[in-house]
Amino acid sequence: MNTALESLDLLAPEAIADPYSFLAETRRRPGLTWSSRHKAWVATRHGDVTALLRDPRLTANRVGTYLRKHGESPGAQAAATFYRVAQEWMSLKEGADHSRLRSLVQRAFSPRVVKDMASLVVELSDEFVDTFPVGEPFDLLERFAFPLPATVIAGMLGVPVEDRDRFKQWSQGLSALVFAASDVADRHESAARATDELSAYIADLIAEREVSPRDDLISHLIEAGSKQDKLTHLEIVAHAILLLFAGHETTTNLICNSVVALLANPSAADALRSGDVDAGMAVEELLRYDSPAKTVIRVALEDVEVAGTRVPEGDRILLIQSAANRDPGVFADPDVLDLTRANAGAHTSFGSGPHYCLGAPLARLEARLALPILLRRTEGLALAGDLSWQPNLLTRGLERLDVTISGLK
Numbered sequence: 001m002n003t004a005l006e007s008l009d010l011l012a013p014e015a016i017a018d019p020y021s022f023l024a025e026t027r028r029r030p031g032l033t034w035s036s037r038h039k040a041w042v043a044t045r046h047g048d049v050t051a052l053l054r055d056p057r058l059t060a061n062r063v064g065t066y067l068r069k070h071g072e073s074p075g076a077q078a079a080a081t082f083y084r085v086a087q088e089w090m091s092l093k094e095g096a097d098h099s100r101l102r103s104l105v106q107r108a109f110s111p112r113v114v115k116d117m118a119s120l121v122v123e124l125s126d127e128f129v130d131t132f133p134v135g136e137p138f139d140l141l142e143r144f145a146f147p148l149p150a151t152v153i154a155g156m157l158g159v160p161v162e163d164r165d166r167f168k169q170w171s172q173g174l175s176a177l178v179f180a181a182s183d184v185a186d187r188h189e190s191a192a193r194a195t196d197e198l199s200a201y202i203a204d205l206i207a208e209r210e211v212s213p214r215d216d217l218i219s220h221l222i223e224a225g226s227k228q229d230k231l232t233h234l235e236i237v238a239h240a241i242l243l244l245f246a247g248h249e250t251t252t253n254l255i256c257n258s259v260v261a262l263l264a265n266p267s268a269a270d271a272l273r274s275g276d277v278d279a280g281m282a283v284e285e286l287l288r289y290d291s292p293a294k295t296v297i298r299v300a301l302e303d304v305e306v307a308g309t310r311v312p313e314g315d316r317i318l319l320i321q322s323a324a325n326r327d328p329g330v331f332a333d334p335d336v337l338d339l340t341r342a343n344a345g346a347h348t349s350f351g352s353g354p355h356y357c358l359g360a361p362l363a364r365l366e367a368r369l370a371l372p373i374l375l376r377r378t379e380g381l382a383l384a385g386d387l388s389w390q391p392n393l394l395t396r397g398l399e400r401l402d403v404t405i406s407g408l409k
């Protein structure tokens with residue numbers, strides 16, 4: 001057996017390039033598998049992953065666990081400001097603390113607010129497509145898949161468009177640490193720097209909105225709740241950062257991964273272009289087929305027995321969404337992209353249970369509107385370079401997506 005597979009090294013080049021083939025063998029074995037490389041248990045079956053996402057004996061607060069064990073380490077010290085903010089995030093809370101934060105933030109990030117973004121998504125998609133050069137290679141990630149969700153979430157928060165590039169840098173500073181990138185040496189320092197600068201920037205926005213509220217997320221976060229229970233200043237800063245950050249990378253990756261999948265499956269691309277398949281349904285299959293979210297981490301709060309495996313208290317479990325999404329026990333011919341797949345929505349890409357992705361309606365809206373526009377308005381869309389996947393444990397995304405087009409409509 002090769003050593004990467006033996007130690008279940010999810011950052012090995014072959015696992016980064018193709019996590020699906022890499023994990024197929026592990027998924028055939030019942031129970032959880034120990035990864036000596038990550039010092040964690042690995043769950044790959046759809047049933048185990050969905051059950052564990054909802055299991056109250058596990059916590060999503062891997063940061064608290066990490067800090068208890070390694071709080072004095074140089075990395076944790078260097079990233080102290082980042083950890084102070086991150087510990088406020090709902091994504092790391094459980095029980096009543098989590099429900100309180102989630103319901104307050106949900107009021108600001110309501111279905112109405114998301115639905116109102118539809119015309120902006122269409123407008124921006126067209127605007128970015130208009131800038132594509134014909135007949136020469138360009139990076140679709142940089143020209144389309146990144147600026148679209150970044151502009152939408154920045155607009156929702158009330159951040160001026162001209163500051164967008166600063167947000168890209170801050171977001172990259174955070175993501176190296178949050179998504180466990182293996183190739184960034186100073187990820188603690190850059191996450192701390194990004195948190196400091198971003199917090200100061202958002203504190204200024206809060207001060208402005210306190211004086212003159214607008215119809216934007218920062219104002220809604222300030223207003224959310226009642227006199228007895230409102231978000232604190234630090235909670236608003238932390239959740240503005242969380243939304244901004246969560247709204248950037250993952251949706252960019254959904255758009256790019258979908259384009260790659262569609263280019264490899266021209267008949268599926270034709271069906272989406274012509275409207276023969278429902279775009280909403282197609283997006284569910286694209287989320288299943290090559291999910292931007294690869295892994296979710298949980299920590300056992302007590303000794304637990306999972307599918308015959310005993311997991312001691314304090315151990316980490318990696319719930320591998322990309323393996324669960326290709327489980328042949330749930331999805332027939334899982335390695336085939338089928339935009340009409342009836343149960344595609346059973347994917348685990350947005351998680352499950354109490355921490356189910358709060359931004360799923362926005363991500364779905366963006367992909368459902370943007371992908372058909374991209375396909376309809378470009379002619380001869382084709383890859384113009386090799387694919388290089390980011391060496392991250394938690395997300396699956398490309399470094400860049402070089403393409404060419406032969407015409408624009």
Ligand code: HEM
Nearest residue numbers: 090091246247250251254293349350351355357358359363
């Ligand atoms: C949670 C995936 C887009 C905001 C999650 C979780 C996943 C996920 C898997 C659960 C993590 C866990 O259980 O520990 C994705 C994917 C996206 C996406 C694949 C795009 C395709 C967004 C967007 C936003 C967002 C656009 C907001 C602007 C959040 C928040 C949480 C979350 C706030 C935490 C929810 C909680 O803890 O209750 N996301 N996400 N996400 N997501 Fe997303």
